[in-house]
Amino acid sequence: MEPAREIVEIQVGIADLKVTREPGRLITLGLGSCVGVSLYDPMMKVGGLLHVMLPDSTQFSNVNKLAKFADTGIPLMIQELQKMGARINRMQAKLVGGAQMFSGLDEKMTLNIGLRNTEKSREVLSNLNIRILAEDVGGNRGRTMIVDTASGMVTIRTMGNKLKVI
Amino acid sequence: MKTDSKFTDFQMDALKEISNIGLGNAVTSLAQLVNRRIDMNIPLTRFMPLEETIALVGGPEEAVSCVSLNISGDVPGLVLFVFDSQSTFHLVDLLMGMDLGSTAELDEMGESAVKEIGNVLTGSFIGALCQMTQLNMTPAVPMFAFDMLGAILTSLMVASGRVEEQVLVIQTRLFQEKEVNIKGHFFLLTEPGSLQVLFNALGLTVE
Numbered sequence: 373m374e375p376a377r378e379i380v381e382i383q384v385g386i387a388d389l390k391v392t393r394e395p396g397r398l399i400t401l402g403l404g405s406c407v408g409v410s411l412y413d414p415m416m417k418v419g420g421l422l423h424v425m426l427p428d429s430t431q432f433s434n435v436n437k438l439a440k441f442a443d444t445g446i447p448l449m450i451q452e453l454q455k456m457g458a459r460i461n462r463m464q465a466k467l468v469g470g471a472q473m474f475s476g477l478d479e480k481m482t483l484n485i486g487l488r489n490t491e492k493s494r495e496v497l498s499n500l501n502i503r504i505l506a507e508d509v510g511g512n513r514g515r516t517m518i519v520d521t522a523s524g525m526v527t528i529r530t531m532g533n534k535l536k537v538i
Numbered sequence: 539m540k541t542d543s544k545f546t547d548f549q550m551d552a553l554k555e556i557s558n559i560g561l562g563n564a565v566t567s568l569a570q571l572v573n574r575r576i577d578m579n580i581p582l583t584r585f586m587p588l589e590e591t592i593a594l595v596g597g598p599e600e601a602v603s604c605v606s607l608n609i610s611g612d613v614p615g616l617v618l619f620v621f622d623s624q625s626t627f628h629l630v631d632l633l634m635g636m637d638l639g640s641t642a643e644l645d646e647m648g649e650s651a652v653k654e655i656g657n658v659l660t661g662s663f664i665g666a667l668c669q670m671t672q673l674n675m676t677p678a679v680p681m682f683a684f685d686m687l688g689a690i691l692t693s694l695m696v697a698s699g700r701v702e703e704q705v706l707v708i709q710t711r712l713f714q715e716k717e718v719n720i721k722g723h724f725f726l727l728t729e730p731g732s733l734q735v736l737f738n739a740l741g742l743t744v745e
Contacts, residue, residue, distance in 0.1 A: 385589060386588065386589060386688075386692055401597075401598035401599050401686070401688050402592075402598035402599055402686040402687060402688020402689040402690075402692070403688075403689060404685075404686070404688070404689030404690060404692050404693035405689075405692070405693040405696055405697065406689075406692055406693070406696070425692065425696055426696060471689070471693070473683045473685060473689055473690055473693040473694075474606070474681040474682065474683050474693070474694070474697075485693070485696050485697055486693070512683075513685060513689075514685040514686035514688065514689025514690065515686075515689070516598075516599060516686070529599075531599075531601055531685055531686055
């Protein structure tokens with residue numbers, strides 16, 4: 373047996389994005405209504421993970437962090453991946469999160485941000501002709517998302533449940 | 539973004555004092571509800587960014603219960619009570635009059651027990667605040683979740699439209715009894731403008 377390689381796990385914060393190459397892993401913890409968007413180039417084995425908080429930056433006058441929004445964060449991640457040799461026509465996307473965390477939401481807060489984050493991410497990806505390979509979205513549970521750049525597999529951790537791989 | 543600098547030390551002290559009285563009231567109500575003696579520490583009051591707040595309570599994947607209520611009126615905002623999972627189970631035991639350690643997971647009954655506790659805590663906290671300031675603050679129906687802390691807090695901030703603000707954290711190692719240690723965190727999410735209303739009502743406009 374060959375000795376196990378040291379696998380670096382890079383944490384992606386809220387409204388943040390990170391890219392890395394094989395054998396690195398990208399992880400973002402506790403996605404609620406936020407959506408984790410991963411992009412992966414299987415040929416170059418380069419991947420990125422974005423933690424989207426809000427769907428649309430055009431709704432805000434003061435946009436100080438592009439990675440916060442689906443419409444600005446996804447193109448930014450693509451640029452970062454291209455710098456590492458990834459090609460947009462090979463990129464595969466996976467979406468995780470977009471839950472509705474609270475039961476008994478009162479009427480002031482009923483707008484389902486989780487769903488809107490998911491739908492906007494799909495729309496941005498589709499406009500760029502990027503294929504969505506798999507999704508684990510919606511529901512009412514928080515999720516942790518781990519992207520493995522060696523395989524392109526995405527692992528999802530939820531409270532009290534078994535790991536799910538997509 | 540720098541909400542901190544908008545307020546003087548004097549105002550932050552006042553905020554701490556208000557929180558102390560408000561939470562004191564809340565704890566008294568809880569003690570009456572469960573018919574036990576319950577203490578609290580002097581709360582810590584400060585503004586901090588969301589990610590630091592999450593780290594303070596125990597990390598993004600920490601299992602917590604959270605009762606949250608929208609406040610409308612003169613000081614619009616969002617109030618949150620967060621308990622770690624062990625404390626949540628203790629609270630259910632206390633409220634249901636069961637032996638401590640009986641509850642190990644949250645069923646529907648337990649959920650409504652925690653919701654009720656959150657309701658009582660928030661109600662008396664807000665009540666005390668209104669009495670002191672003569673302001674009008676009305677809490678809405680409580681919302682509830684039992685899940686990962688990070689998922690809960692970010693979702694609430696986004697849903698209430700308070701993404702840019704720092705969080706006003708009023709933290710107290712809430713309620714300790716001899717045999718039980720219930721760790722609670724209390725958060726008030728509001729805009730600097732709303733806090734200014736609060737200070738004005740207390741005659742604390744120092745400039």
